[in-house]
Amino acid sequence: MEKDLLLSVNNLKVYFHGEETISKAVDGISYEVAKGQIVSLVGESGCGKTVSALTLLGLVPCPPGKIEDGEILFRGKNLLNFSEQQMQKVRGREISMVFQEPMTSLNPVFTIGDQIQEVILNHENVGKEIALKRTITLLKDVGIPSPEERVNDYPHLLSGGQRQRVMIAMALACGPDLVIADEPTTALDVTVQAQILQLFRELQQKRNMAVLLITHNLGVVAEIVDRIYVMYAGIIVETGTVKEVFKDPFHPYTMGLLAAIPGSSKKGKPLYSIPGSVPDSAYKPEGCPFNPRCPYVQDECKIKFPEMVNFKAGHQARCPITYRLWENQELPKNRHFGFENVKRAGQA
Amino acid sequence: MISFIARNAVRKSITLFFVSVISFLIIYLAPGEPSQIDPLNPMFTKEVLERFRKEFHLDKPLHIQYLYFYRDLFTGKSVSWKDNRPVLGKIWERFLNSLPLFILGTLITWTLSFPVGIRAAISRGSFYDRSTTFLAYFLISIPGFFFAYILIILVVTQLHVPVIGMQTFGLSSANSWTLLMDRLWHLFLPSVLGAAGGVAILSRYVRNQMLEVESQDYVRTAKAKGLPSDQVHYKHALRNALLPFVTMFGLVLPGLIGGSVIIESIFSWPGMGRMAYEAILARDYPVILTVNFVSAILVLAGTFLSDLLYMVVDPRIRL
Numbered sequence: 184m185e186k187d188l189l190l191s192v193n194n195l196k197v198y199f200h201g202e203e204t205i206s207k208a209v210d211g212i213s214y215e216v217a218k219g220q221i222v223s224l225v226g227e228s229g230c231g232k233t234v235s236a237l238t239l240l241g242l243v244p245c246p247p248g249k250i251e252d253g254e255i256l257f258r259g260k261n262l263l264n265f266s267e268q269q270m271q272k273v274r275g276r277e278i279s280m281v282f283q284e285p286m287t288s289l290n291p292v293f294t295i296g297d298q299i300q301e302v303i304l305n306h307e308n309v310g311k312e313i314a315l316k317r318t319i320t321l322l323k324d325v326g327i328p329s330p331e332e333r334v335n336d337y338p339h340l341l342s343g344g345q346r347q348r349v350m351i352a353m354a355l356a357c358g359p360d361l362v363i364a365d366e367p368t369t370a371l372d373v374t375v376q377a378q379i380l381q382l383f384r385e386l387q388q389k390r391n392m393a394v395l396l397i398t399h400n401l402g403v404v405a406e407i408v409d410r411i412y413v414m415y416a417g418i419i420v421e422t423g424t425v426k427e428v429f430k431d432p433f434h435p436y437t438m439g440l441l442a443a444i445p446g447s448s449k450k451g452k453p454l455y456s457i458p459g460s461v462p463d464s465a466y467k468p469e470g471c472p473f474n475p476r477c478p479y480v481q482d483e484c485k486i487k488f489p490e491m492v493n494f495k496a497g498h499q500a501r502c503p504i505t506y507r508l509w510e511n512q513e514l515p516k517n518r519h520f521g522f523e524n525v526k527r528a529g530q531a
Numbered sequence: 532m533i534s535f536i537a538r539n540a541v542r543k544s545i546t547l548f549f550v551s552v553i554s555f556l557i558i559y560l561a562p563g564e565p566s567q568i569d570p571l572n573p574m575f576t577k578e579v580l581e582r583f584r585k586e587f588h589l590d591k592p593l594h595i596q597y598l599y600f601y602r603d604l605f606t607g608k609s610v611s612w613k614d615n616r617p618v619l620g621k622i623w624e625r626f627l628n629s630l631p632l633f634i635l636g637t638l639i640t641w642t643l644s645f646p647v648g649i650r651a652a653i654s655r656g657s658f659y660d661r662s663t664t665f666l667a668y669f670l671i672s673i674p675g676f677f678f679a680y681i682l683i684i685l686v687v688t689q690l691h692v693p694v695i696g697m698q699t700f701g702l703s704s705a706n707s708w709t710l711l712m713d714r715l716w717h718l719f720l721p722s723v724l725g726a727a728g729g730v731a732i733l734s735r736y737v738r739n740q741m742l743e744v745e746s747q748d749y750v751r752t753a754k755a756k757g758l759p760s761d762q763v764h765y766k767h768a769l770r771n772a773l774l775p776f777v778t779m780f781g782l783v784l785p786g787l788i789g790g791s792v793i794i795e796s797i798f799s800w801p802g803m804g805r806m807a808y809e810a811i812l813a814r815d816y817p818v819i820l821t822v823n824f825v826s827a828i829l830v831l832a833g834t835f836l837s838d839l840l841y842m843v844v845d846p847r848i849r850l
């Protein structure tokens with residue numbers, strides 16, 4: 184995997200400077216995406232997922248945003264050193280993005296054909312006819328029926344799912360090496376969600392491109408993702424392969440996310456959700472940012488910021504407490520199902 | 532399309548009818564009557580007064596007066612009570628005087644406001660943005676007549692350019708080139724002044740509209756495609772930011788007959804605004820009502836025009 188490294192983000196920090204506060208939206212994250220791999224960034228709303236994705240494309244509004252530290256190596260080159268002109272060549276051609284809100288992400292006054300063609304005409308030296316032909320093929324690829332007619336439609340005539348398909352077609356238009364999908368299914372109906380994910384998987388395999396799939400729902404990623412990075416309050420708290428993380432979650436936050444997957448709690452029981460909420464990125468708690476919500480919390484968690492710990496090769500988590508328990512083989516099996524019980528045990 | 536136009540025409544005619552009734556009523560409900568203009572004037576004996584009242588149908592019930600008035604208006608027989616001249620002719624003459632002022636003022640307003648507002652929005656927070664903001668609020672808050680006098684003093688004493696009236700008195704014998712330049716000079720200052728407030732307000736509005744659109748998701752999408760920033764701003768953002776101004780453009784039409792009382796008074800410009808103002812003072816009902824009626828027609832035509840334009844520019848709006 185290492186030899187085909189496509190993207191490597193190291194200690195990236197993106198802060199938003201307000202009047203009196205500093206929002207540390209992304210506070211030192213590192214992750215890697217290899218060629219043709221699907222990697223997922225998982226975490227609740229407000230964890231800094233969107234900001235970290237926008238940073239890859241240089242689309243964070245600065246000011247108020249500021250990239251404080253870190254590097255983004257794409258094919259070995261640091262994108263943070265690129266000029267705006269150089270970034271324009273990367274965007275849409277080498278890295279493209281599918282956004283969370285299909286209803287508002289398409290321009291209402293241009294036809295979808297125009298908007299897809301525009302990417303091709305912008306990045307490649309081809310004529311309008313070829314661009315149109317390719318647009319129709321793309322629409323067919325993403326499963327839009329009768330694409331020859333649909334190219335002339337305006338976005339408002341399409342359903343949410345269809346618009347997201349159009350966004351995907353747009354993202355794929357120039358055959359990028361990396362597609363960032365920022366919660367591509369969150370705004371859609373459940374049945375449509377499954378179709379769009381399926382489409383992603385098919386297209387990814389056919390085109391052998393890498394996908395950075397951002398989601399707040401671990402259930403979404405289980406079947407299609409290679410590697411997971413769990414994000415909380417601007418930092419990565421756990422990473423591993425899907426199998427490892429699902430079977431053996433080490434960070435209490437990951438355990439909570441797993442418990443919160445719809446269908447994982449027993450039938451008849453209400454859907455589990457982690458108590459409390461993500462801290463405001465301007466007012467993060469001292470020590471481990473998860474400590475106010477954590478069932479395993481100890482005194483040291485409130486003082487000391489936890490380091491990343493290697494549990495197994497390639498499977499790391501930012502929690503010294505569970506590491507000690509795990510070493511002593513005191514960490515319960517089936518932890519994600521027993522999250523609620525852990526909570527009670529922790530309090531007792 | 533045709534059914535849309537027909538429906539619109541019917542609806543607008545009904546509106547027009549009510550406007551005519553209401554404006555008629557308002558004028559007649561206002562205290563005073565034309566025949567009372569100068570009760571101390573010894574020429575106005577009781578008999579003369581009665582004759583006047585009869586002649587102008589002022590002795591009839593209101594609804595009859597209303598019918599008389601609009602019959603006269605539509606048959607073109609309506610005359611000013613002040614000087615007995617046909618109302619439409621009078622309005623037309625003043626309209627032609629106001630027209631160059633209106634055209635130049637509108638042209639300046641619209642051609643300046645957009646570039647200024649758009650550039651301010653795109654370079655938000657820059658020196659340019661802040662200085663145009665300051666200038667706009669300055670122009671909005673300074674009283675028009677005061678500003679006019681400052682400008683007049685400046686222009687007359689520094690540039691020695693004639694500014695009062697539509698042309699220099701007694702110049703009619705000069706050659707046509709001098710005449711033309713003279714008229715243009717006279718046109719210049721009132722138009723600039725008339726446009727100043729308009730530019731200030733409209734450019735603010737353009738800036739805010741543009742800023743709002745710049746923060747939309749589809750603008751982010753356009754950037755994410757790798758488009759050059761000109762294409763992002765001037766294609767994706769601008770097209771959307773312009774939509775509301777299509778409506779405003781239709782509303783420019785009534786300005787054709789409005790004119791500006793203040794500016795026309797300052798510059799002794801014999802335009803529509805002053806005529807309407809003087810008609811009100813003189814209780815010259817036919818003139819007041821006709822101006823009113825014509826501007827109502829222009830407002831309705833303007834909204835109709837914007838509806839049509841909107842359909843052309845916004846694909847979401849269909850019949």
Ligand SMILES: Nc1ncnc2c1ncn2[C@@H]1O[C@H](COP(=O)(O)OP(=O)(O)O)[C@@H](O)[C@H]1O
Nearest residue numbers: 199206208227228229230231232233234247464
């Ligand atoms: N333009 C911005 N200005 C100020 N703060 C921002 C801005 N964008 C995002 N943030 C802050 O960054 C944090 C992370 O946001 P985001 O990346 O959207 O989270 P996620 O995508 O994980 O839901 C939030 O606390 C938010 O308040």
Ligand SMILES: [Mg+2]
Nearest residue numbers: 232233283366
């Ligand atoms: Mg987000």
